[in-house]
Amino acid sequence: xxxxxxxxxxxxxxxxxxxxxxxxxxxxxxxxxxxxxxxxxxxxxxxxxxxxxxxxxxxxxxxxxxxxxxxxxxxxxxxxxxxxxxxxxxxxxxxxxxxxxxxxxxxxxxxxxxxxxxxxxxxxxxxxxxxxxxxxxxxxxxxxxxxxxxxxxxxxxxxxxxxxxxxxxxxxxxxxxxxxxxxxxxxxxxxxxxxxxxxxxxxxxxxxxxxxxxxxxxxxxxxxxxxxxxxxxxxxxxxxxxxxxxxxxxxxxxxxxxxxxxxxxxxxxxxxxxxxxxxxxxxxxxxxxxx
Amino acid sequence: xxxxxxxxxxxxxxxxxxxxxxxxxxxxxxxxxxxxxxxxxxxxxxxxxxxxxxxxxxxxxxxxxxxxxxxxxxxxxxxxxxxxxxxxxxxxxxxxxxxxxxxxxxxxxxxxxxxxxxxxxxxxxxxxxxxxxxxxxxxxxxxxxxxxxxxxxxxxxxxxxxxxxxxxxxxxxxxxxxxxxxxxxxxxxxxxxxxxxxxxxxxxxxxxxxxxxxxxxxxxxxxxxxxxxxxxxxxxxxxxxxxxxxxxxxxxxxxxxxxxxxxxxxxxxxxxxxxxxxxxxxxxxxxxxxxxxxxxxxxxxxxxxxxxxxxxxxxxxxxxxxxxxxxxxxxxxxxxxxxxxxxxxxxxxxxxxxxxxxxxxxxxxxxxxxxxxxxxxxxxxxxxxxxxxxxxxxxxxxxxxxxxxxxxxxxxxxxxxxx
Numbered sequence: 001x002x003x004x005x006x007x008x009x010x011x012x013x014x015x016x017x018x019x020x021x022x023x024x025x026x027x028x029x030x031x032x033x034x035x036x037x038x039x040x041x042x043x044x045x046x047x048x049x050x051x052x053x054x055x056x057x058x059x060x061x062x063x064x065x066x067x068x069x070x071x072x073x074x075x076x077x078x079x080x081x082x083x084x085x086x087x088x089x090x091x092x093x094x095x096x097x098x099x100x101x102x103x104x105x106x107x108x109x110x111x112x113x114x115x116x117x118x119x120x121x122x123x124x125x126x127x128x129x130x131x132x133x134x135x136x137x138x139x140x141x142x143x144x145x146x147x148x149x150x151x152x153x154x155x156x157x158x159x160x161x162x163x164x165x166x167x168x169x170x171x172x173x174x175x176x177x178x179x180x181x182x183x184x185x186x187x188x189x190x191x192x193x194x195x196x197x198x199x200x201x202x203x204x205x206x207x208x209x210x211x212x213x214x215x216x217x218x219x220x221x222x223x224x225x226x227x228x229x230x231x232x233x234x235x236x237x238x239x240x241x242x243x244x245x246x247x248x249x250x251x252x253x254x255x256x257x258x259x260x261x262x263x264x265x266x267x268x269x270x271x272x273x274x275x276x277x278x279x280x281x282x283x284x285x286x287x288x289x290x291x
Numbered sequence: 292x293x294x295x296x297x298x299x300x301x302x303x304x305x306x307x308x309x310x311x312x313x314x315x316x317x318x319x320x321x322x323x324x325x326x327x328x329x330x331x332x333x334x335x336x337x338x339x340x341x342x343x344x345x346x347x348x349x350x351x352x353x354x355x356x357x358x359x360x361x362x363x364x365x366x367x368x369x370x371x372x373x374x375x376x377x378x379x380x381x382x383x384x385x386x387x388x389x390x391x392x393x394x395x396x397x398x399x400x401x402x403x404x405x406x407x408x409x410x411x412x413x414x415x416x417x418x419x420x421x422x423x424x425x426x427x428x429x430x431x432x433x434x435x436x437x438x439x440x441x442x443x444x445x446x447x448x449x450x451x452x453x454x455x456x457x458x459x460x461x462x463x464x465x466x467x468x469x470x471x472x473x474x475x476x477x478x479x480x481x482x483x484x485x486x487x488x489x490x491x492x493x494x495x496x497x498x499x500x501x502x503x504x505x506x507x508x509x510x511x512x513x514x515x516x517x518x519x520x521x522x523x524x525x526x527x528x529x530x531x532x533x534x535x536x537x538x539x540x541x542x543x544x545x546x547x548x549x550x551x552x553x554x555x556x557x558x559x560x561x562x563x564x565x566x567x568x569x570x571x572x573x574x575x576x577x578x579x580x581x582x583x584x585x586x587x588x589x590x591x592x593x594x595x596x597x598x599x600x601x602x603x604x605x606x607x608x609x610x611x612x613x614x615x616x617x618x619x620x621x622x623x624x625x626x627x628x629x630x631x632x633x634x635x636x637x638x639x640x641x642x643x644x645x646x647x648x649x650x651x652x653x654x655x656x657x658x659x660x661x662x663x664x665x666x667x668x669x670x671x672x673x674x675x676x677x678x679x680x681x682x683x684x685x686x687x688x689x690x691x692x693x694x695x696x697x698x699x700x701x702x703x704x705x706x707x708x709x710x
């Protein structure tokens with residue numbers, strides 16, 4: 001099964017190589033085939049992400065400032081309320097540094113998930129008229145918000161300099177952690193996008209859940225006081241908590257995270273991705289009928 | 292013969308009510324299809340089996356809701372059949388709606404690239420063809436304007452230009468060309484003819500039967516989701532028109548009463564010898580017989596007949612006034628009006644009637660359609676003239692006489708004439 005196949009490389013006068021597509025109610029989505037199809041449509045991924053950035057910043061006065069402003073404002077607000085409790089909440093780091101380090105990665109997560117919610121329903125005009133791998137729609141925000149993340153990270157660098165927090169080599173380990181976060185986001189983005197196509201209630205539920213989720217995690221305060229015996233349970237219920245803790249470990253504390261935790265996290269995220277992607281592709285066949 | 296598109300036992304269902312969460316989960320998590328569920332469903336396609344050979348141009352006709360667009364959407368891969376399967380060989384280019392695949396906030400230029408990316412054309416290939424896309428769309432000046440400010444005609448031009456630019460193996464068009472202006476329509480028809488010559492399989496959905504006749508070699512006629520007939524264009528269209536005529540005629544009351552003074556009991560279309568007909572050859576006289584009954588005394592009236600085309604454009608109106616003024620109707624009888632040499636092209640037409648009371652032109656019977664007829668192409672078939680007309684669609688077929696008179700030559704041109 002393949003849909004929205006890639007156009008064969010075009011040469012003047014040459015007929016494209018024949019590929020056969022079968023659309024059947026019994027077609028089984030094959031994960032690998034689907035991923036290959038996405039890779040083949042990567043230009044679409046980039047084009048929509050670019051469109052996203054353009055549209056978001058074209059008609060705004062402050063432009064790229066909006067990429068960092070939400071996290072900065074949240075950091076300032078939380079600093080006013082939580083900063084006064086001393087460094088016990090922030091594991092011994094200056095509260096703004098601690099909060100901001102959590103907020104930028106959390107905001108990345110939250111903006112991807114909330115943008116993904118309406119990504120299928122909002123693209124009514126292309127979904128019902130052109131065939132293409134629709135999982136690209138919820139995933140584009142991973143790229144475009146990734147640009148915002150880069151901007152936020154450079155501001156974070158400034159913050160580290162201002163508060164004289166040293167960063168060790170372990171900070172490069174943030175990259176594999178980011179990879180785990182991306183897999184998690186990709187899986188959840190598919191889920192909320194497909195659900196919202198069938199039940200618009202989802203678009204009202206997602207912001208509430210995200211809000212609650214943020215306060216359940218170690219974003220603006222430390223959760224180190226949770227006993228070790230319960231932490232694994234906490235991690236399963238809220239993998240983003242482990243991810244954010246891991247970022248702080250490698251960036252602020254200069255520690256190498258427990259490889260067992262990281263492997264478990266990776267395996268869990270990958271398994272979640274496979275399940276969500278398979279279900280998404282099944283629902284996707286008829287999504288043009290319901291959006 | 293290789294089939295470009297094969298449909299086998301295709302069923303497509305639309306739910307009129309939102310699917311219950313429980314059933315959706317069953318659908319998703321198991322292979323079993325939740326058949327026993329309640330809720331209104333609409334079968335848009337029922338057991339459709341159809342094979343379209345490579346290089347053929349297939350027209351799809353049928354009334355609204357027959358499933359034409361649904362079939363196109365499945366072939367395009369936009370949605371899936373609920374039962375059966377559809378196999379499509381090669382890359383599909385589709386233009387199924389105005390502004391399909393365009394983002395209103397992006398400029399025309401950006402949308403060309405976005406659309407290309409949607410259908411999987413590499414950026415490099417789009418860049419290569421960008422100039423010819425723009426040239427075809429004739430939108431050079433508007434390229435850097437957001438598409439939201441485009442008119443629907445402009446959107447269609449852009450969409451059509453992009454969709455046809457990458458040599459699709461199968462090209463789908465759904466009743467959108469009508470949006471463009473005449474010049475662009477002509478251009479796009481020529482482009483479709485080019486694609487045909489290049490071996491592209493074209494599926495053309497339209498209510499414009501003349502256009503279908505022009506472009507298609509085969510026609511599939513859908514009715515409430517089933518394939519009623521598929522075959523050579525002229526035959527299928529003829530049979531389709533016949534049922535449409537019959538449907539249309541059934542809607543016309545057999546007896547038309549007016550305020551009570553006049554009763555029009557029947558309208559019959561007849562040929563030169565008075566035999567009742569629904570189809571006429573090009574140029575053949577068309578007689579309209581109006582059977583009337585007047586209750587009492589005599590009724591002075593002016594009767595008018597008009598002929599309209601399928602789009603209800605009035606082509607001609609004939610009044611009884613200049614001939615006999617006014618008509619004095621008494622008792623029962625027949626008023627006959629003959630269009631001697633109607634210069635009509637092969638199409639479907641309607642006959643309307645109006646009756647005015649003579650002295651003060653009070654409306655005895657307001658304009659109403661009373662009959663429909665078809666003009667068929669005779670020895671000069673549409674396909675023959677097609678080669679000469681290109682994509683021009685003439686309304687009238689006027690008799691002409693041709694001659695050549697060389698000025699200084701002793702030779703005389705042979706007097707030639709065509710009807």
